[in-house]
Amino acid sequence: MIEREVVLAGSGAAHLAALRHLAMRPLPPRIRLTFLVPEPEQPYSGMVPGVMAGRIRRDAARVDLAALARAAGARLVLGQAVGLDPAARLLRLAGERPPLRYDLLSLAIGAEPALVPGAAEHALPLKPLGRFLDVWVALVADPPQDLLVVGGGAAGVEVALAARARLGSGPRIALLAPTGPLPRLAAGARRAAIRALAAARIETLVGEAVAVEPQHLHLAGGRTLPFGVALWAAGAVAPAWLAETGLDLAEGGWLAADATLRSTGDPAVFAAGDAGAVLPHPRPRNGVYAVRQGVPLAENLRRVLAGKAPRPFRPQRWHLSLLLAGERAIAAKGPFGIAGRWALRLKDRIDRDWVASFARLPPFMARAMPQPAMRCAGCGAKVPPAVLARVLARLPHSPDTGVPLGLEAPDDAALLAAPAPGRVLVQSVDHFRAPCDDPWVFGRIAASHALGDIAAMGGVPRAALAIAGLPPAAEPVLEADLLAMLAGAQSTLEPAGARLAGGHSGEAAEASLGFAVTGEVAPELALRRSGLRPGEALILTRPLGTGAILAGWMRGFGRGRDWAAALATMQRDPFPASRILLAHGATAAVDVTGFGLLGHLLEMLRASGCSALLDADAVPALDGALAALAAGFASTLHPGNAEACGPHLLDADGIVPERLALLLDPQTAGGLLAGVPARQAAACLAALRAAGEGPTLIGWTIAGPAQIALQPDRSRRRSGPDGKHERPGIDGAGEPLPAAAG
Structure with missing residues (x-):
């Protein structure tokens, strides 16, 4: 049961060193550690000149912040701190995210450039x-x-x-x-x-x-x-918002800290690196001092959480500076300075060892969370009413004539207005466990996933009911997590046209969230799975691979930027693509989710009574997905998908194993797969790209039984009128070739 929360805001060197230490000696399970950074990775500042000069590869100068958080057992939140309410212990974030609550907060947010106008x-x-x-x-x-x-x-x-x-x-x-x-x-x-x-x-x-x-x-x-x-x-210069916190500031607007790195104005706040000015030991703002603060900071956080007094930290008087100067480096320490090639070799070794130290950390192994002796089941396991009331009061309530009674006046059920004449209701429900630790991002993903079914039908969403499960935690923690989940969901639902009208929340072994979504559609315009016809182009609106990336990430495999990019893809609104497909005459569509591309395509083929030719090489993959699959990381649903699809595949033996695995990979909040008349395919693809989607023409439909013929060999592609190789079955004008060509 989570009892207290520690937030490390900023990716300054002090926090990197502190997290590296915590990866070796984690905090107790009842303490939740959160790492707030703007990006999942960052260049190491000391190596940037080497990257500029072409001496160092950019990848070799990156610190994978997401992997560091994973190793330390920290929840990674991608965001930017813009304010602080010390009385309420809330850290305000940029954008529409709700604030992060904390019991202890450490700021290592660095400095901002001293810019003049323009x-x-x-x-x-x-x-x-x-x-x-x-x-x-x-x-x-x-x-x-x-x-x-x-x-x-x-x-x-x-x-x-x-x-x-x-x-x-x-x-x-x-x-x-x-x-x-x-x-x-x-x-x-x-x-x-x-x-x-x-x-x-x-x-x-x-x-x-x-x-x-x-x-x-x-x-x-x-x-x-x-x-x-x-x-x-x-x-x-110091970030301007520090002056608005009400905390003690040192000269220049930096947070004033004592020798233990604790704010002199609030014992719940620590300041490290450039963000703080340690009053007893003033030193220049230099990364060397920030790195040295890392372990003392981690240990003082641990001591305060245990009810002990923090220990003072005294930095060294002098530090070694190494400046890149062409084929040499300049070494300076105190009153002494000298240049030489030896200094360049020393700088290279120190810099590379620092970056490499974060790549050598073992994956974090989840520890057993101590549980209370007894937790009630049934309706006794609901979220406490006071917590629920506070969360509902903090969620924004927008007027909507289509939902006469919703969250603004909670009742036993929501009221929805009847659809207009000639329209029918369309409903769907989805629910799953959290694929990430950030409840706001989880809320957005769960909402996008639930909306996918309505988008695939060509419908318009109107309302959603949530069902949320949260593990036992202290009431402030429970309230913050439920608010973040529902606020994240609202930020996806409401722009799409679906109002969050109510729901249910209760205790669960782990965080889970789902939605029953209600929408409407004109019956004659509904995109059903049974609408495919031979000779249509098959268009996929997004790359595949979320299942493999998440499976690998949970086991310590993969790059943070690929994991974060997959999460960003899962948060995308599916309705712009749905509207474009409708406008270009799509006859059938499905959202690609748990059964993978092949499983959902087979559903369409069975319902439509036709067959398909699929260019396996054309199916796009998210960065990192094929590497994860090649390394053997696959979702738990993957074997079931393979068993269900295997008997209906032709030419599968010639497919590279990881590429075949990609076609079976279960997707969370995946894109749409649609059949589009061949004459409209090129225009549809162009419109989808203009809307920011990543669409691909992956194959075509032909007459025949419900089966999928894969095209693994690029040499089997026909030549277009200009002599260039085209996708199999599609000529240079975007027209399907005769079925016999397959």
């Missing part, structure tokens, strides 16, 4: 690092003739030298610093940096930027500098 619009800030590197790749492909690096600190010097190493001698590169490069560094190291800049033919300019316009930088004193591209590496 810098965000007309220059390229170094942070966020991922976006910076994305744009840098485009700059390398089309180099500017005039590059200006703004900022004379370590970041600015490294970026300027890395740019020269990657772009060569062609562009003019200048470095702008208020008082010259590296004013706070030791004299020897500063001289080495100035020599490196001169050797790289990087012009050093002195001046303070006050505003940026397109291709022009305005300096204090009225001077203007023209530029082609400006990279912004000038200083850092």
Whole structure:
């Protein structure tokens, strides 16, 4: 039973080191640990100049934050902190997400770029690092003739030298610093940096930027500098929202912390890395100090949770700085500084060891959760009425004439208005266990999955009833999780047109959620499984692979970015695709879910009395899905799908095993599979792509019994009129070839 919650907000080095420590020595099961970060992975800042210079592969400089959270047994929440209510112990998040509650909160949110007016619009800030590197790749492909690096600190010097190493001698590169490069560094190291800049033919300019316009930088004193591209590496400031928390702040707006890294204004809040200023031991804002705070932070969180006093942390007086300078590195410590190739080798080893330390962590093994001696069953296992009342009061209630009585005035049942003449009701129900730890994301996925059946029928959703199961927990935890689940569901249901009208909630061994969805459709427009006709194109609106990715992730396999991308795909609204399919004459459709692509296609073929030719190579896969299947990670429903579909497959022996497995992979909130008249196929695909879908023409229907002929050999494709190979059975004009061609 979860009793208390610890939230680590931000992916600063202190939190990375703390989570690595907690992966080795986890918190007790009754404590829930949450890791809040904007992205599932991030570049390591110390290696970004090496990536820019082309010395280091980008993948080798990434820290997989999702995998780190998994190893530490932490719930990963992808979001951005934008505010804090210390009295209510709520961390506010960007967007429509409800706040995260906490018993203990640690902030390692880092600093924000110190931007002048116009810098965000007309220059390229170094942070966020991922976006910076994305744009840098485009700059390398089309180099500017005039590059200006703004900022004379370590970041600015490294970026300027890395740019020269990657772009060569062609562009003019200048470095702008208020008082010259590296004013706070030791004299020897500063001289080495100035020599490196001169050797790289990087012009050093002195001046303070006050505003940026397109291709022009305005300096204090009225001077203007023209530029082609400006990279912004000038200083850092505290996030503005820290000033609104009411907590004690140090100079510069950073959270004031004591020697135990605890906020001086609130014992429930810790501040680490750049977010905090440790008043007894002021130090420069440097990653070395942040890393050293990681283990003491983790241990002090553990001590406070156990009712013990936290221990003070005293950082070292000096730290070693290593700056990339072309084919050498500059080493500085205290008053000493020197450059050399040996320093570059040392920097490479330290950086690579730091990143590699997060890839070597074993997968987290779930521990048994201590349970109370007895928990009631039946209606005695419902969520407490006070919790339910508070959650319903916090959910937004939008007026809807189609639902005269819903959550705004809870009763024994909801009231729905009768459909208009010529329309009929369409209903469906879905329910499943949580595929992720984030209840808000789970709510969105469960809602999208439930809406898929209505979308596949060509219907319009009107109302949904929820059935939610939550494991026993302290009332504040239970309330926060139920609110997040239902708010996440609302954020998907209501934009699609379905109002959350009521439901039921109770205790369960693990989190689960489902919806009974009611919609309406004109009977003559309903897309039924029985509507396929020979000669139609089969269009799949989304890639496959969610089952394999989730199965692998639960067992410690896969990359965090692939897992997060799969979750994002599962949250997509299915109705834009449904409307486009209808507009292009679709005759039948089904949402691809638990029975996999082949299972659901067979359902359509049986109902329609026809056969299909399927290009197995054309079926798209989510990133990471084929790798998971090749490694043997498959959903528990996979064997049942294979047994049910096997007797109805032709030419399956020539299919690569993982690709055949993809066709059987159970999907959660999968896309739509539809039959579209061949003459409409090209236009339908174009419209789906324009709407942001990822559609693919995967095959066609032919006359015959309910079976699927797979096309594994690309050499069997016919040539189109221009001599290029086309999908089997579809000629260059998008028309189906005769059935005999298969």
